[in-house]
Amino acid sequence: MGIQALNIKKSFGDFVALDDVSVDVHSGQLTALLGPSGGGKSTLLRIIAGLDQADSGTVRIDGSDATSLPPRRRDVGFVFQHYAAFKHLSVYRNVAFGLEVRKRPRSEIRRRVHELLDLVHLDQFADRMPSQLSGGQRQRMALARALAAEPKVLLLDEPFGALDAKVRKELRDWLRRLHDEVHVTTVFVTHDQEEALEVADELVVINYGRVEQVGGPNDLYDRPANEFVMEFLGPVTRLNGRLLRPHDVDVFETPHEGTITAQVERLQRIGFEVRADVRSADSNFWVQLTPGQIEAMGLAEGAPVWVRPARGAATIEEHEPPAMLPDPSNLSESAEK
Amino acid sequence: MAEVRTIAGDPGRAQQATTRWALRLIAILYVTVLVVLPLAVMVGRTFEEGIGEFVDSITSPEAVAAITLSLRVTALAILINTVFGLTTALLLTRYQFPGRSVLNSLIDLPVSVSPVIAGLALILVYGRSGWFGGSLQELGIQIIYAEPAIVLATCFVSLPLVVRELVPVLEEIGLEQEQAGKSLGASGWQRLWRLTLPSVRWALAYGVVLTLARSLGEFGAVRVVAGNVLGSTQTMPLLAAQRYTDLDEQGAYSISFVMVAVAIMCIIVVAIFRPKEEQ
Numbered sequence: 334m335g336i337q338a339l340n341i342k343k344s345f346g347d348f349v350a351l352d353d354v355s356v357d358v359h360s361g362q363l364t365a366l367l368g369p370s371g372g373g374k375s376t377l378l379r380i381i382a383g384l385d386q387a388d389s390g391t392v393r394i395d396g397s398d399a400t401s402l403p404p405r406r407r408d409v410g411f412v413f414q415h416y417a418a419f420k421h422l423s424v425y426r427n428v429a430f431g432l433e434v435r436k437r438p439r440s441e442i443r444r445r446v447h448e449l450l451d452l453v454h455l456d457q458f459a460d461r462m463p464s465q466l467s468g469g470q471r472q473r474m475a476l477a478r479a480l481a482a483e484p485k486v487l488l489l490d491e492p493f494g495a496l497d498a499k500v501r502k503e504l505r506d507w508l509r510r511l512h513d514e515v516h517v518t519t520v521f522v523t524h525d526q527e528e529a530l531e532v533a534d535e536l537v538v539i540n541y542g543r544v545e546q547v548g549g550p551n552d553l554y555d556r557p558a559n560e561f562v563m564e565f566l567g568p569v570t571r572l573n574g575r576l577l578r579p580h581d582v583d584v585f586e587t588p589h590e591g592t593i594t595a596q597v598e599r600l601q602r603i604g605f606e607v608r609a610d611v612r613s614a615d616s617n618f619w620v621q622l623t624p625g626q627i628e629a630m631g632l633a634e635g636a637p638v639w640v641r642p643a644r645g646a647a648t649i650e651e652h653e654p655p656a657m658l659p660d661p662s663n664l665s666e667s668a669e670k
Numbered sequence: 671m672a673e674v675r676t677i678a679g680d681p682g683r684a685q686q687a688t689t690r691w692a693l694r695l696i697a698i699l700y701v702t703v704l705v706v707l708p709l710a711v712m713v714g715r716t717f718e719e720g721i722g723e724f725v726d727s728i729t730s731p732e733a734v735a736a737i738t739l740s741l742r743v744t745a746l747a748i749l750i751n752t753v754f755g756l757t758t759a760l761l762l763t764r765y766q767f768p769g770r771s772v773l774n775s776l777i778d779l780p781v782s783v784s785p786v787i788a789g790l791a792l793i794l795v796y797g798r799s800g801w802f803g804g805s806l807q808e809l810g811i812q813i814i815y816a817e818p819a820i821v822l823a824t825c826f827v828s829l830p831l832v833v834r835e836l837v838p839v840l841e842e843i844g845l846e847q848e849q850a851g852k853s854l855g856a857s858g859w860q861r862l863w864r865l866t867l868p869s870v871r872w873a874l875a876y877g878v879v880l881t882l883a884r885s886l887g888e889f890g891a892v893r894v895v896a897g898n899v900l901g902s903t904q905t906m907p908l909l910a911a912q913r914y915t916d917l918d919e920q921g922a923y924s925i926s927f928v929m930v931a932v933a934i935m936c937i938i939v940v941a942i943f944r945p946k947e948e949q
Contacts, residue, residue, distance in 0.1 A: 384849050404852040411853035417846035421868045431854035434864070475850075482855060 334395045334485045334518045335360040336381060341390035343376055350376040351387070352542040358486075358520055358535075363512045365533035366522045369565070373542040374522045375490055381520065382411045382488050395485050410479030410517075414491040416471040418463035424450070424474050425459040431482035449477040452511070469500040473507075480515065489521035493528070505532055526566050530554065538562050555647050563649055570618045572642060574651050579621040581646030584609070585639045586630050592639035600627065600634055611638065709930065716923040727924040735902070736909040737928065743817070743905065744885040747824040751881050752874070755832030760866070762833075763840040764848075780829045788826045789894025792819060815897035820905065823891035828884040835877035839870050872944055879940050883933040 336358040343351040350373045358364045366374040379385040381392055383404035392399050399407050419427050426433075428449055432442045450456040453473040455466075463471055472492060479487060492508070493501040509532050512519055523529050529536050530550040538545040538553065538561075546558040557563035563576055570579040573593060585592060595613035602608075607622045609632070620640065622632075632638070642648055716724055727733060761767075762774055780788065796813040797803045806813060813819050847869070851861040867874070889907040896903040904912070906929055914922040 382853055384853065404849075405855040405857065407853075409853060411850065413846050413850060415846060417850040419847055419850070419865060430851070430856070430864070434851075434854065434856040434860045478850075478854065 336395075336486055336518065336520065337391075337393040338377065338381060339391040339393070341377065341380060341387045341392070343373075343380065343385070343387050349542050351380075354390075354539070354542065354544055356537050356544065356547070358518060360518050361516050362534045363509070363519045363521070363532060364535045364537060365529035366520060366537050366539055367526060367529040367565070368524065368539040368545075370524055372540045374524075374537075374539045377539065378488050378490050378520060378522050381486075382409050383407050384411070408482075408485040410482070410484035410487045412472070412475050412479050412487070412489040412492050414494045416463070416468075416475045416495075418471055418475060420463055422463075423459065424455060424461050424463065424466070427463065427474055428477045428481050430478060435482060445481060446477075449481055452480075452514070453477045467500075468496050469504055472496065472504065476508075476511075480517070484517065486518045486520065489519070491522050491524070494523075501528075508532060530566070538565065540565075557647060557649065560649055560652060563647070568621070570620065571616060571651055572618050572640065573613075573616075575642065575648040576651050577642055577646050577648040579608075579619055581643045581648075582620045583641050583643045584620060584622065584626070584630070584632075586632070586636070588639050589641065592641040595638055595640055597632055597634055597636050597638055600632065611640065613640070712923050712926060712930075715920065716927045719920055723920060724924050724927070727918075727921040728928055732904065732909065733921075733925060736904050736906050736925070739817070739820075739902075739904070740886055740906040740929075743820050743824050744882055746821045747828055747885040748878055748881050750821075750825050751828055751832050752878060755829075755877065756836065756874070759833050759836035759840055762837055764845065777830050777833050780826050785823075785827050785888065785890030785892075786894055789823055789891040792822055792826070792891075792895050796822070814895055815899070815903065817903065819895035820892050820903065823895050824885045824888050827888050827891050828881045831880040831884060832874065832877035835873045835880070836870055839873040840866075843869050872940075875940055875944075879936045882936055886929050886932060 336356075338354065338356045341351050341354045343349075352373075354373070354377060356366075356377065366377060368374045376385060380387045380390075381394075383392075383399070383402060387400070390400075394407055394409070404411075419430065422430070425446055428446045429442050432445060437445075447456060447459070450459055453476055455470060455473055455477065458466060458470065463474065466474065472495075476489075476492075489508075493504050496504065505528055508521075521533075530553075533550060535547065535549055536553050537547050540561055546553060546562045548556075553562060554566055557566060560576060563569055568579050569576050570582065571577075572582060583589075583592075588594070593613055595611045597609055598612050598617075599610040600607055601610075602624060605623065607624055607627050609620045609622055609627075611618055611620055626632075728737070758773075758777065762770065762777075793800060793814055795801050795803070796806065796819065798807060798814070800814075803814065811818075813822070847865055848861060851865050856864065887907055888905075889911065892905055893908060893911075896905065896908060906925055910922045910925040910929075913919075913925065
């Protein structure tokens with residue numbers, strides 16, 4: 334029950350949302366479409382669901398061509414960022430909706446709805462109206478509703494984007510456990526790299542309407558294909574014209590093979606890590622250390638140090654000023670147009 | 671008592687209270703002078719000569735004919751304006767198309783022009799020497815000076831009422847519920863009956879009540895196209911006006927009372943049901 338999107342192109346006026354994108358989602362997996370807001374990932378999800386039409390390209394669901402099928406014939410469950418609850422229907426009737434429109438027998442509907450409400454821990458709220466639920470509860474209701482008619486694939490568009498940080502983290506863990514229980518092929522869109530790395534089996538990084546890289550969470554973190562992926566997935570520092578993770582820098586108090594000399598400018602402790610701002614002859618960069626390392630080496634502000642990339646560190650050649658980088662202020666935005 | 675003391679002890683609050691009372695007084699005066707007083711006097715005059723006289727004047731053959739005609743025309747106008755009003759409101763809120771803003775402003779035109787103009791325009795199109803009038807007449811269909819013209823004129827003047835009630839509600843609901851319905855396998859009809867209509871039912875009910883009130887009471891446009899044939903193309907307002915000119919004041923007030931009573935009843939019914947449903 335995999336999904337193939339092949340050579341998808343989509344423009345809104347002059348704006349190219351998707352530029353020849355191909356994605357292959359494996360059956361039974363939990364895949365994240367990750368990227369900055371406005372990068373095209375939501376558009377791709379909506380095209381897979383049939384809620385938007387691609388200008389060109391093919392969508393195959395479970396091996397058969399779904400490109401021109403209306404959404405209701407695609408057997409997909411869709412979860413919206415803002416829940417899209419049916420406000421005039423009770424929680425029970427919301428979840429039952431997909432079964433009622435398919436004219437399933439009443440006894441089957443009752444059994445299935447209670448089964449699902451149980452799964453999302455909302456059985457005691459069956460008779461409430463959506464307005465009487467919290468955001469997290471509403472989103473769980475929306476999930477149960479999407480799963481009711483046993484879709485081949487489950488698509489979630491920034492499902493936790495409208496929730497506060499704590500509920501978000503809870504639901505994230507819960508989604509992972511739910512997926513392990515129901516095993517439905519799932520694709521979710523997020524701009525939060527931590528969410529994607531934590532929950533997904535596979536990540537598809539999308540930026541400016543193009544796929545930057547596809548792979549497992551560790552692959553992408555350790556072997557980013559380019560500067561954008563590296564920057565987007567985690568903190569980055571620059572050493573000797575190379576980009577690398579700030580915890581992938583060896584620091585010594587004496588010269589070692591391959592090291593360059595530098596000076597500690599500032600030490601700032603943040604919880605269990607220490608951020609060391611360092612200056613070498615030709616650049617400023619920062620290194621992530623632990624309080625233990627600082628103590629063992631007796632590092633202090635102003636002390637000379639020798640640094641080199643750690644063995645096996647993922648590094649990338651630095652290009653000219655990165656034009657492709659997302660504006661950091663966009664990354665925290667939850668709404669994607 | 672406690673409230674009085676705080677108001678007395680605080681000049682700012684006292685002033686606020688004065689303003690509030692002044693505003694209330696103005697509003698009450700306004701409604702009394704313009705609505706309550708004339709209606710009360712009219713009701714008084716209706717029953718001045720006893721209930722028997724009232725019953726007689728609304729059960730006379732021409733009164734019964736006028737009442738049934740008015741009800742029939744109103745029912746048709748409500749049906750037509752509900753179906754087309756809903757369609758138009760959905761079109762305006764869910765689709766972008768060239769001419770959308772033109773259509774949007776055209777909808778409001780009927781309330782901004784005099785109803786007499788509406789009547790005259792209908793005659794230009796459907797009258798004996800109008801655009802379609804001649805060919806329709808050859809087919810044996812008469813529109814002007816017959817019931818179809820009354821329905822057309824009534825629809826015309828009440829056209830925006832349903833649309834204008836529905837559009838803001840549909841805009842607020844947005845597209846997500848509709849898309850959720852699609853992805854859950856509901857067909858267009860199922861989405862309309864199960865999602866859209868239940869979500870807009872109170873706005874629709876209000877639009878229908880306004881249409882009903884306007885349709886029952888329409889005078890100008892109907893006057894121009896109806897021909898005012900006693901017992902056949904005479905609606906309730908036309909009958910009331912004719913009785914008044916014929917110096918049958920009591921008869922005019924009786925028929926007016928029926929119209930007012932129907933309109934007030936509808937507003938009360940909606941007002942009673944609406945809050946219950948939303949709790």
